[in-house]
Amino acid sequence: MKRRASDEVFVGPWFDRRKLLQSAGLAAGLAFLPMFQVDAAPLRYGLKPLQLDAGVWMLAGVDEAISSDNGGAIANITIFDTKDGAVVVDTGPSKRYGLELDAIARQLTGKPVARVLLTHFHPDHVFGCQAFASEALAAPQGVVEGLKQSGEDFASAMYYLAGDWMRGTEVVLPAKAIVSGHEDIGERRFRYVVLQGHTPCDLAIFDERSGILVAGDLAFLDRAPTTPHADLKDWHASLKQLGEAQFSRLVPGHGPSEKDRRGLVQTGEWLSMIEEKITEAFDRGLSMTEAMAIPLPSWAEKIALSRYEFGRSVMHLYPKLEDALWPRVDTRSN
Amino acid sequence: MCLSRSSFAIFAAVICQYAVVVAPAQADSPKDPMNSPMWEDMREAFIGDASYQFDPRVKVIVPEVVENQAQVPVTVDARSLPGVQKIVVFADLNPLPHTLTLSPTAAAPFISFRLKVEQATPVRAAVLTEDGTWHVGGKFLSAAGGGCSSPAMARNKADWSLTVGNTRGRAWRQADGLARFRMTIKHPMDTGLAKGNIPAFYIDNVMVRATSGKVLAKVEMREPVSEDPTLTLMVRLPAEDRAIQVDSHDIDGNEFSSKIDVGWKQSQLNTRELQEMHP
Ligand SMILES: [Zn+2]
Numbered sequence: 001m002k003r004r005a006s007d008e009v010f011v012g013p014w015f016d017r018r019k020l021l022q023s024a025g026l027a028a029g030l031a032f033l034p035m036f037q038v039d040a041a042p043l044r045y046g047l048k049p050l051q052l053d054a055g056v057w058m059l060a061g062v063d064e065a066i067s068s069d070n071g072g073a074i075a076n077i078t079i080f081d082t083k084d085g086a087v088v089v090d091t092g093p094s095k096r097y098g099l100e101l102d103a104i105a106r107q108l109t110g111k112p113v114a115r116v117l118l119t120h121f122h123p124d125h126v127f128g129c130q131a132f133a134s135e136a137l138a139a140p141q142g143v144v145e146g147l148k149q150s151g152e153d154f155a156s157a158m159y160y161l162a163g164d165w166m167r168g169t170e171v172v173l174p175a176k177a178i179v180s181g182h183e184d185i186g187e188r189r190f191r192y193v194v195l196q197g198h199t200p201c202d203l204a205i206f207d208e209r210s211g212i213l214v215a216g217d218l219a220f221l222d223r224a225p226t227t228p229h230a231d232l233k234d235w236h237a238s239l240k241q242l243g244e245a246q247f248s249r250l251v252p253g254h255g256p257s258e259k260d261r262r263g264l265v266q267t268g269e270w271l272s273m274i275e276e277k278i279t280e281a282f283d284r285g286l287s288m289t290e291a292m293a294i295p296l297p298s299w300a301e302k303i304a305l306s307r308y309e310f311g312r313s314v315m316h317l318y319p320k321l322e323d324a325l326w327p328r329v330d331t332r333s334n
Numbered sequence: 335m336c337l338s339r340s341s342f343a344i345f346a347a348v349i350c351q352y353a354v355v356v357a358p359a360q361a362d363s364p365k366d367p368m369n370s371p372m373w374e375d376m377r378e379a380f381i382g383d384a385s386y387q388f389d390p391r392v393k394v395i396v397p398e399v400v401e402n403q404a405q406v407p408v409t410v411d412a413r414s415l416p417g418v419q420k421i422v423v424f425a426d427l428n429p430l431p432h433t434l435t436l437s438p439t440a441a442a443p444f445i446s447f448r449l450k451v452e453q454a455t456p457v458r459a460a461v462l463t464e465d466g467t468w469h470v471g472g473k474f475l476s477a478a479g480g481g482c483s484s485p486a487m488a489r490n491k492a493d494w495s496l497t498v499g500n501t502r503g504r505a506w507r508q509a510d511g512l513a514r515f516r517m518t519i520k521h522p523m524d525t526g527l528a529k530g531n532i533p534a535f536y537i538d539n540v541m542v543r544a545t546s547g548k549v550l551a552k553v554e555m556r557e558p559v560s561e562d563p564t565l566t567l568m569v570r571l572p573a574e575d576r577a578i579q580v581d582s583h584d585i586d587g588n589e590f591s592s593k594i595d596v597g598w599k600q601s602q603l604n605t606r607e608l609q610e611m612h613p
Contacts, residue, residue: 285504285514285516285566288407288448289397289407289408289446290409292397307398311399312401315402316401322502323502326504326517326518327502327503328501329501329502329517330592331592331593
C-alpha cells in the first residue's frame with residue numbers, strides 16, 4: 001500500500017489514485033476548499049482514561065462523526081490490567097492513536113500490552129494496530145477477512161476524512177484467530193462471544209473478574225448506531241443473546257459506559273425504529289433524499305447524530321429494498 | 335458525448351487555468367452564492383448569454399454526508415416555479431459536470447436520481463422557464479462523512495452483460511392526480527475515465543410516455559449518473575391510463591423498454607407534505 005502524502009484523496013468511481021493526483025479537477029477542488037490544512041503543531045489525541053473498575057479503564061470516543069477535528073477518535077477503547085500484561089480492546093482510528101494508546105496502557109498497568117482484541121473491522125476501531133506487536137493482535141477470522149477485503153478502502157476513506165491524523169497508518173491483519181470460548185490472561189478469564197449483525201462478524205468480550213461486558217458496536221448508547229454493514233435481523237438476535245447475560249457494567253462501542261442494560265435496549269429500539277420508518281417511506285414512494293427528511297420519534301431525535309445516522313441508514317437500506325420489493329417491469333421479463 | 339483520453343487532457347487543462355485565474359464576472363451578472371471558481375465556466379457551458387438569476391425556488395437536495403461517492407442521492411425540485419421547460423443538472427467540480435437534462439413535457443419539474451462525485455462540489459440545477467430566463471439553484475455537497483462504506487464498486491465485469499437492462503420499479507397515484515414512479519435500470523454507466531481502459535458506456539436517453547404514445551417526460555443522462563440509474567419522476571398521466579411506458583437507449587444503441595403499472599396502490603403522499611419536507 002502506498003499512501004503517504006496527506007494530499008491524496010481516495011479512489012473514487014472516476015479515477016484511480018495516481019490519475020486523480022494528476023487531474024486538474026483535484027487542483028480546482030483544493031483551491032476552492034482547503035480540505036487538508038498544513039498544521040505546524042504535531043497532532044495529539046491527549047487520551048484521558050476513565051476508571052471503570054479495579055484495573056479496568058475506558059478511553060471514551062467523542063459523540064461525533066469522523067473528522068479532521070477529532071482525528072477519528074469516536075469509538076470507546078477498553079484497557080484491562082492483568083499480571084501478564086495489559087489487555088486492550090480495539091485500537092482506535094490511526095497509527096498515532098495506537099501509539100498513544102500503547103503508552104497510556106503501559107503507564108496505567110506498568111506492563112507492556114500482552115493482548116490486543118478487535119471487536120470488528122470498522123476503521124474507527126482497528127487502525128491503531130501498528131503500534132502493537134503483531135503476535136499480540138487477535139480477532140475472530142471474520143474480522144480478519146473483513147479487513148482483508150475492505151481495509152485498504154477504509155484506510156483511504158479515513159485519510160480523506162481525518163486528514164493528517166492518519167499519517168503513516170496502514171492496514172494490519174491480526175495474527176491470532178479467536179473463536180467463541182474463553183482465554184485466561186494473567187488472573188483474568190475473558191469470555192469471547194463471536195456474533196454478527198453490526199457487521200458480518202462482531203466480537204463481544206466478557207471479563208469474569210470485573211463482570212464488565214465489552215459489546216463493541218453491537219451496543220451504542222445516546223449516540224445513533226451506524227449501519228453500513230448491518231444485518232438488522234442478526235443484530236437483534238445478537239442483542240437478545242447479550243441481553244440474557246449477567247454483567248455488572250456494559251461498555252458500548254460508542255457512548256457512555258453504564259451499569260445497566262440501557263445500551264442494549266436503546267440499540268434494539270433504534271434499529272426497530274429505523275427499519276419501520278425507512279420501510280414505510282419506501283412503501284410510499286419517497287426517494288432517498290425525501291426519506292431522509294421524515295420526522296423521527298422525539299426520543300430518537302434526542303440521540304446524538306440521530307439525523308446524520310438516519311440519513312446514512314436510508315442510503316444503506318434503500319438499495320436493498322429496491323432490489324427485494326420492486327417487481328421487474330422491463331418488457332422482456334413479461 | 336464520449337470524452338476521449340486526449341480531449342480529457344484538454345478539459346483538465348482548461349479546469350486548471352480556471353482554478354488559478356478565476357475569470358472576473360461581468361459587473362451586472364448575479365454573484366454565485368456558492369462562490370465556486372468554476373461558476374463562470376458553468377454559466378458559459380449551460381446558460382450562455384441568456385439571462386439568469388439565482389433562485390431559491392429551485393431546490394437541490396443532497397445528503398449532509400456522502401456515504402458512497404458512487405451513489406449520492408440527489409433531488410431537484412422546481413415545483414414552486416411556473417412554466418418550467420427544461421432542467422439541466424450539473425456538478426461544478428466533477429470531471430464531467432453535465433449530469434442530466436429533464437424536459438418535463440407533461441410532468442412535475444422534479445427528479446430524484448443518484449450521482450457519482452469525485453470530491454466536494456456544488457450540485458446545481460439550471461431551470462429554463464417559458465420567458466427564456468434561467469433560474470439557478472444549488473447546494474454544496476460536502477464529500478466528507480460516512481467513512482465506513484467501501485467506495486470501490488463491486489461490479490463483476492463478466493456478469494453485467496447478463497443483467498443489463500433489467501428494470502425494477504413501482505408507481506403510485508398521488509392525491510394531487512400526478513402519477514409518481516420510481517425505477518432502476520441495470521446498467522454499468524461507465525464514464526470512460528475509470529482505470530482499466532473501460533470505454534464510456536451509459537444510458538443517454540430515457541423517454542416516458544402515456545399508453546397513447548404521448549410523451550410525458552424526457553431525461554437525457556450523462557456519465558455522472560450512477561451505475562444502475564434509479565429515477566423518481568411525477569408525470570401527468572391521463573386518468574384512464576393504467577401504465578407508464580419507459581423506453582431508453584444507451585450510447586452503444588442498446589434499447590430497453592419497460593411498462594410500470596399505475597394504480598395498484600395509492601400513495602398516501604400529498605403534495606403539501608412533500609413541499610413541507612423541503613423547506
Ligand atoms: Zn462499527
